[in-house]
Amino acid sequence: MDQRLEALGEFGLIGLIRERIRQRSPGMRLGIGDDAAILESRSGCDLLVTTDMLLEDVHFKRTWGCFHELGRKTLAVNLSDIAAMGGHPHHAFLGLGLPVRGISLAEVEAFVAGLEEEADAAGVTLAGGDTCASQSGLVLCVTLLGSVPAGQAICRSGAKPGNGVWVTGGLGGSAAGLLALERGLRPRSPWPDATPRPSWLKSTEEAVIQSAIGAHLTPIPRLAAGQALRGYATAMIDLSDGLASDAGHLCTESGVGVCIQVGRVPLHPGTRVAARWTGRDELDLALRGGEDYELLFTTAGDPRPVLHAALPGVAVTRIGEVLDGPPVPTLEGVDGRREVLAGGFDHLRPAT
């Protein structure tokens, strides 16, 4: 990738594509730049469409061997986008590039079974796709269709100054789970008694780490919560790139600022453990780790009563508020000082 492309970054490139492409078809309410596109469908419902890719050695390692989980996640990351619009998913389409070397039928079957399990849980039908060989890694691309009552999709663009900023669940768990996978831990596998335990793996923390691995491999799309927030949330986005980046997208699209208070950001319990392993700040993992697939949204009132039935046992936390200011997120420290909250992961920029 050349330097101009790196400098542009993923979101710059999306902006460039957005600029170059003209809207020709009637019936498009919303195109590039939200969790899903919104198409009018004239039957009291709008059609939602989203596409997400998972690529080997970028989003997952084939050597982890977690093909069932990969099948679930391939659909889940798309379900999360429909959730973030307040929608109901219905039909999925799978682009499947199978590496010509090193993949077995049993692994492909485990992948399909995982996809089917996730589809079953969400009431989604796999309605088509494309299968081909890949000369490099495993390529997974799902396009998911969903629907929402006409005009009621929750976009990134509706946040108003004075709104509260809320998040579901705890953050940083997915990043912690990824670090655990990179250290050789696997889902549902306690450290074997016969093998000397490494010093970094405390037995009392294994349950928490397993939960973080689960958060990374099989994130739970917040569909019921997203649907419950229709008519209530003013703006919503799912946390795929990390709170810092995704709050930035919400600010840009809404034309507002957002102030997040450090002490209020809810951490997944695994985040602390992984931070200790790596010497990285736990807040940094929570803000920039990405792939938590929780919902970030803004409301005028307290959304917890509305969400009670949809998210049993899951925390819903007010982490800050929407400001009438420049469209960037800021972070307010415990001392009350504010700084701009710099972005998280960008696919096209090398990690710093």
Added chain:
Amino acid sequence: MDQRLEALGEFGLIGLIRERIRQRSPGMRLGIGDDAAILESRSGCDLLVTTDMLLEDVHFKRTWGCFHELGRKTLAVNLSDIAAMGGHPHHAFLGLGLPVRGISLAEVEAFVAGLEEEADAAGVTLAGGDTCASQSGLVLCVTLLGSVPAGQAICRSGAKPGNGVWVTGGLGGSAAGLLALERGLRPRSPWPDATPRPSWLKSTEEAVIQSAIGAHLTPIPRLAAGQALRGYATAMIDLSDGLASDAGHLCTESGVGVCIQVGRVPLHPGTRVAARWTGRDELDLALRGGEDYELLFTTAGDPRPVLHAALPGVAVTRIGEVLDGPPVPTLEGVDGRREVLAGGFDHLRPAT
């Protein structure tokens, strides 16, 4: 890929996925197994959805440098699927995996410009997508939505014994163009006067070879023809895997046989040239080369008057007829002897 997966092949794997997946959503008229899925949309139209991937070193070489053409083709192969249902395309979604090494902003811009040009010609809006880095080469996955008057999509399943079997255009051109690209020829580039001409490249044949390169890099989706055949063709498929394979799909889905007469298969003029280069049979290139993106369809009567306006200057040829027999295509030689027409390219099987 293990032997069981190779033995299953691409179409066996699609069959396996089709078996494992249950249909849960109401409103699906047709799922896996046609050119596009058909979803009811209750407004007098059915929604068509299709997904096609292009992967580096499988579908194209990045070293060819033809990024503008690649942008056009990425959309065109999906447009061809909507054409084969008799539909009108409207919204496209792009999954774009950009290799971390060796691609420039100028190349990405050329790709986007090509995509935009093809979208413009077809009245399609790029409404969303996903962009990420790829460790696996350039990954392109388009999902295309289209519509068709309710109940009028032309499926693979409607061919009736006694119908004629017809094809648009000439076949084998794409395979010939691919062979030319592999020999170092490039689009719109006549052999330079200053460089000694290789013996295989006759100057009188350069125009024909350029036309074959065009057939490979920028196939023309037969949208107007597909639409004109609504209410007239009984079954239709686009030629992506090659006439032998695709006639097989039509037979399977319609539960009929098809007999194709050798002498009637229309050849692209480049096919003969490429066959001479490689010592390969020109008919084999036309039957199994793939990627011609012409339409193969069946009708009770002569479709040429119906297609006259939609395909100016393009041949429409009757190549055989539908039989009440086992659901496999057969090839009838000039001596009247018939043999089973064995399939073309299968992504998951090594070339023989």
